[in-house]
Amino acid sequence: MMxxxxxxxxxxxxxxxxxxxxxxxxxxxxxxxxNPLSENEIKDILKKLNFTPIQLVRKNEAIWKENYKRKELSDDEIIKALAEHPKLIERPIVVKGDKAVVGRPPENIKQLL
Structure with missing residues (x-):
């Protein structure tokens, strides 16, 4: 199920x-x-997307600009930020089996159908 x-x-x-x-x-x-995602759930989604953590970040969100933008962050620190601030996660994400896409644009979702 997707x-x-x-x-x-x-x-x-x-x-x-x-x-x-x-x-x-x-x-x-x-x-x-x-229902915020755990760090492990985020890691699983990243693997299915074939993304690095920074690719999943909404960089125009105020939370990112105010707290993280000018910092040198490790992948684990970015994942922790995503888990603590779910608004930072790109959306929507659609998962089917071991593959996933970010629906930006929404037509990307059709790759999984």
Whole structure:
């Protein structure tokens, strides 16, 4: 079953959810803002995306600019920041098996369908 890591306040995330609804495939919605991901869950998603931790960061978020932007951070420190501040995670993320995509643009999700 597919999973979408979703933030309902994000228009791209809502568009991604609509693509999944139209696909008629089974999927699970994970509100990662209300239920933050653990560091291990983030590492698993990064592996499926084939991303480095910094590639998953929303660098225009105020939290990033104010607390992290000018710091030299290790991958583990970035993952810790993502776990502590879920708003920093790019969205939506759709996972199917051992593959994942970031739905920016939402059409990226179609690669997994």
């Amino acid at each position: 999973k979408i890591y979703h933030n309902n306040r994000c228009s791209k995330s809502r568009s991604g959810l609509e693509i999944l609804n139209n696909s008629k495939q089974d999927y699970e919605v994970i509100d990662y803002i209300k």
